[in-house]
Amino acid sequence: MNESVVIRRAVTRYSDGEVLSGEDDVVTEYPLTIMLNGEEFATLVCSPDHVEDLSIGFLASEGLLTDYRSLTDLSYDDRTGHVYAEVEDVDEWLKESGSKRYFTSCCGKSRQGFVFYNDARTAKPLQSHTVGLTYEDCISMMSAMQQASGLFKVTGGVHNAALFEQDGTLLLSRSDIGRHNALDKIYGHILRSELLMDGKALAFSGRVSSEVLLKAAKMGCEVLLSKSAATDLAIQLAEDLGITIAGFIRNGSLNVYTHPERITKGDNNF
Template sequence: MSSSEGKVYGKREVTKYADGEQKTFSDTVAVEVPITIKVNGEEFVTVVCSPAYIEDMVVGYLASEGVIDSFRMVQSIRYDQTNGYVHVSLSRELSQLHQLLQGKRYITSCCGMSRQGFIFASDSKTTKTMKSRNVHLTDQECFKLMNELQSEAHVFKQTGGVHNAALATKDGIVLMRMDIGRHNALDKLYGYCLRNGISLTDKVMLFSGRLSSEILLKVAKIGCEIVLSKSAPTDRALMIAEELEITAVGFIRAQSMNVYTCSERIYQKS
């Protein structure tokens, strides 16, 4: 299957052992590729990701890391799919990026190492405290949104190897992306919105995976008041959610869910 620029899953012959029997069949697996971002001609970071919506991901990543303040700073962006490079030209002088470029690092899709562990300065610069209470959801709207996310997770159903994230209003999903890297899926949403001038002030973040600290930080950088997940949160994620006044909801399954922080944004439908 292809999505935007590249093939996001393919076929692989496998041998399966189950119930005392052996059989060979063609299985569907998620595709991952390394993408190196070059900023003003210099290598900045290599990201391992699903090969779809690459330019959106790069814009979202640069914004969340504090490299750009808005999409207006991007003079040009070009994805060289053959060689795995994204060339970004910014209006900032290279000298202004020196410290960031010196911190060049390699990021994998692995869930065991949070990106927060690599850099903290940009987190404090780019996270937003959600003082407003513009978004409210009923319990039934939360269940409906999570069901919609899962029903639209077509690549996950094929491979079982990707994360899904979506921006939604109480009426339904507005934009959805997937990636082998959970942080990449959120960057693809963020980058698309920045490139297309889509407001994030009234949006809810839906997420298929665990609510870790890196995910809460990413949600705070994007600027969503509420994040909904079908999985569990970590204690550090909830500490961040409390500090930044984000409503974190986890374990949304069937007609059950846990509201962990800022519960005033969620209410029960009478």
């Protein structure tokens, strides 16, 4: 584990009527500034690991990187916390609309107008139907995602995301203090590795909001699994975009909110 992601802090702990002094592992918050074509574009407050993937996923989610091949250069200066990205054919309206934004670990300022202008251009309804899961598959994937996050086990202070093959194979796992950041780290890895999303499911520890759903849509995700709830707008968007949402996956139960045909009780044949 990257030592800069976790720090030891003195704490006073109360347990079973006793007050004790000790130390605890605490997750760090790190400001990462993305320089786009030589200009400051955004600062993300994040967990300082997989920052290149985070930067790529963020730019793709925001519509500034519509084709990975247009990313001509990417470098990270860990001394200053700056990522330098050179991207061809950037939409100048999107660039100016998002200039010098600051996103906290709680998602920061509202991006509603900016996001939905971009999403109208980049989020397309799915035409594929390559994923078939059972209810038990969903429960097992959620458990595997949580088990794979060493950072969560140590600090309890991060959101988790993971990508699975439909047979349950865990392909990658990412954690971050920001729930959007965890997904962008997954997205960036998908783009850099040129992974195809056919036959894959995305698991997530946070609430499925409209922004989370749209990030999944841009990845080409057919099935989004969550430990938490889904919002009404996310459900509407998932219906329109052809995405299956399964939420409240905990204690051996779950809710399927949209396109339930991808999740059944028994064996599936796709």
